[in-house]
Amino acid sequence: MKELTNLCLDTAASLGATYADIRIINHENQSLLVKNGRIEDISSGTSAGFGVRLIANGAWGFASSFLTEPEEIKEVTRLAYQIALASATIKREDIRLAEEKPVQDSYKNKVVIDPFSISLEKRLELLTAAEKSLRIDEKIKVAQASMDLFRTKQIFAGSEGSYIEQEITQCGAGISATAVKDGEIQRRSYPNSPRGQFASRGYELIDSLDLTENAGRVAEEAIELLSAKNCPSMKTTVILDASQLALQLHESIGHPTELDRVLGMEASFAGTSFLTLEKLDNLQLGSTIVNVTADATIEGGLGTFGYDDEGVKAQRTSIIREGRFVGYLTSRETAPVLNQRSNGTMRANGWNRIPLIRMTNINLEPGDRTLDEIISGTKDGIYLETNKSWSIDDKRLNFQFATEAGWEIKDGKRKTLLKNCNYTGITPEFWNSCDAIANRDHWQIWGVHNCGKGEPMQIAHVAHGTAPARFRNVQVGVGK
C-alpha cells in the first residue's frame, strides 16, 4: 500500500501542493433485522476506495474514487489539485495547520469475540427468539430485533511523513415493540433507540445485552403506554435516564463545542453555536457538579480510535470543568485560532468524505449518589426514559426532546406510567439546573451510530458516557 500512498503524495508534491494526505479504506458491514416474524434484512456490504485531501495556493481540495489503482490515484490527485486551485479563487486567507509530529503506528481496538466470526445461524437464532418474545399481544403491530456489525480498515499517509494503519471493529443490537390501538401509537425500545446499543467491542457486547430476557417487559410497557396517563403540561423536576441524557449531552453540549461550527463552517446546514469564542473559560455552562470530557481513548466507546483522520493521536480533554466551559473539539485547521494544537477529533465517514470535527466519546462524568437516592430525594417530578425524538435550534440553545416513557415521581417514589412525554429548555439554563448526578455504578457509555453532519452528509459513530441526572424547573408536556 505504501507504493500507492507514495504515488499520491509524490504526485501532489510535483503539482505544487504544500500539504497532502491520502486515506485508503475498506469498510465492511453486516446488517440483520427480524421484524414481525420475518427476516426483513440479511445483508452484507463492502465499500472500498481512497480520498485525497491537499492544500494548493493556500486552499483545500479533495477528490475520491472507488478504484484504488495507480492511474486512478494519479488522476484523482490531479483533480483534488484542480479543485484546490478553484477554492483558492475565493479565500480570505491561506489555510494554516497546527503543528503535528509525523507518526508511524498502527491501532486495533480490543475485541474479545470477533462478531464477524459468529455464524449467521447463531445471530439469527438470537434475534428470532428476541423478536418472538416481543409479540405477546395483537396490539403489538411492529416487533423487531436488529444487529449491525462494522469493520473499517484504514491507512492514513500524510506528506509530513505520517503512515498510520487502523482497524476498528464495532457492533450493536437492540429490540423494539410498537403498539397501536384506536389512533394511539406507543413504542418501547431496549437497550436504547434507535436499533439498540453500539460499541467498539466484539460480540461480547451483544452477549451482554440479554435481548430475549428483556423482550417481554419491553412489549408489556408498549401496551401499557397505550392506556397510560398523558404527560401533564407543567414546570417540574425531571430525572433523565442515562440513555436519554446521552442524547441531551450530544445535542446541547457535544455539537456546540465543535470548533468548526463555532467558526461558521456549518452555518448553511446544521448551523453555528452559541458557544462563541469569548465564552471559553468565561461561561458557567452548567452547575458546579457538571464535568464533561471528550475522551477518544476510553475502551469500548463507539467514538474511540487510535488516531483521527488527520493523523492526530486520540486524546482525553476537558469540555466543562465544575460547570465552566473550558474546551472545544478542534482540528489542525481550527486549533490555531485558539493558539492550540489539535485535540484530535477530525473524522470522515469513509474514503469518499473529508474529515470534519466530530464528537468522540463526550462524557458527563459520574456524580456521587445512587439513582435510588436521587429519586427518594425528589418530592415531585418525572422520570424520563429512552429517546423518542429530538430537536434543537441552529445555535444549540432551544431544545425539545420526547421520550418513549415517563413515570411520575411523588414523595420520593417512582409511580404512575406516563405517555407522550416531552420536555424543552434553553441549554445553559438547563445544565445549570442540574443538582444531582448518579454515581459510577450507574454510568454507562451509550453508542450513537447516527450522528449527521456536513454536506455531503456524513454519519459518524460517537458515544456518551452518562449516568442518570436530575434537573429542576423544567417545562414538560409541551404542546398539550
Next chain:
Amino acid sequence: MTRILELESQISESLTEALSHSEADQTEVLAYAHDTALTRFSNSSIHQNVAEKNVHLSIRAIKDRRIGYASTNRLDRKSVQGTVNLALEIAKERPEDAEFKSLPAPKPVHGMSSFVPATSECSPMQRAEIIKPIIDKASENKLSAAGAFSTEVAVLGVANSLGIKSIHSLTQASLNTVVSSASSSGFVSFISKDVNELNPEVFADKAIEKALMSENPAGIEPGRYDVILEEEAVAELISFLAYIGFGALAFQEHRSFLYGKIGQKVTADNVTIWDDAHDGRTIGFPFDFEGIPKQKVVLIEEGVARNVVYDSYTAQKENKESTGHALPAPNPYGPIPTNLFLKEGDSSLDKMISSTEKGVLVTRFHYTNVEDPIKTILTGMTRDGTFLIENGEIVSGVKNLRITQSILEALSNVQSISKITRLIDTGFGTCNVPALKVRDFNFTGATEF
C-alpha cells in the same frame, strides 16, 4: 458526454454479468453510479471543495423462497460474481420467507429527459464562478455568505431474472445559501436538472433581502398565530407526511395516519397532494429501485385521503400492483413517495401578507422531528428569516420560534395557497409546493436569536 456513456456502459455490463452468473431461482441486481462534486463556502470563502466517483452494486438472490442480500462498490467481474455468490450463500443460511411471492415482472417504462450536459460538465472553477457573485453581493451589504453548491451525474440500473432491465441517467444541480448579519440571516435554495437555470445574482438578492429585513429581531410570545409558510417550510411538512404515512408498509402496520381513513376527510378541501416522477417540474428516475415504472399516485384529493404508494412486496400482500415506489432492497422502511406535489392555489405571498392582521411569516424550519406519527405531531424551530406581520405588512424580524404542531391540523387550517410553486430538495426526494397561509399554527417556544 463521454463520462456518462462510460458510466451507463459500466452499469449495463455489471447488470448482465450479475444475472448471467447467478444460480439463484430469482435474482435482482441494482447498480448505481455517480460523479458528484460539491463546493461549500462559509465566512464568504470556499472552505470545503470535494469530488466523489462511486458505484454501488447490490444483489437480491432468492433460492427456495430464501432471500439474501449483498452489496459492493466494485464493478469488476470478480467483485460482481463474488457479491452474487455471497447473496446466494446468505440466502441459503436463512429460513424460508413464507410471505415472499416473487420479484416483479417487467412492465414498459416510459422515457423521460433528465440529463443536461451543462450540469454534468460543470467544473470546479465554474462552480467557484457561480458562487462568487453571491459572496460579493453579500459582502457589499456587509453580510456573510455560507452555502453549498453541488452538481451530480447519476446512473441507475435495475435488472432481474424475470426480464426487467432499465437504465436511466440524470443530472442535478443544487445550491443553498444562508446570508448572515450579526443578528439575522436569510436563506434561499435552488435545485434543477440544469445548472444554467441558476441566476446567482437573483438568487443572492433573495437571501440578502431576508437577512437585512430581519436584522435586530424582536421577541414575541409563543402561542397560536396565523402563519404564512414559504415553500421551504411547506416542503418540510409534506415530506414528513410522506415519510411517516404515505407508504403502504406504514399503512399495513397501522402506523400510518391514513390507516382507517381512506375515503375520509383528513385536511381542508383546498389540499391535494400527489406523487409523480414523470412531471417535468421534478427530478427523478422513471422507474423505482425494483425497475417498476413510477405511477402518478394521488394521496390526498381535495382534503380526502385516497391512496398510499406500494412496492412489489406490499402490493402483493393486498393483491395489488406496485405503484413503482420501492426503495433499494433490503428496505425495512417500505415504499415512500419521493416526487411530491402540493396543488397550487390562486393567491400570492403579497396577498397573504396584506390579508393578515397579525401573523408570522416562516422561511423554513430547522431540525424537525416527529413526536407522534399518527397524530402527525412535529416539533422543530424556525430559521433564517422569521417575520412578524401586523396590519397587512411585515413589521420586523422575530426571534426564532419552536413549533409543536400536527401537520394534518395545519393542513386542515389552510386559508390560502399561492399560485407559484417551487421545487424543494427534501433530502430524500423533492417536493414541488406553493406557499401556504395557515390559521392557528402552534408556536410553543422561542429561542434567544
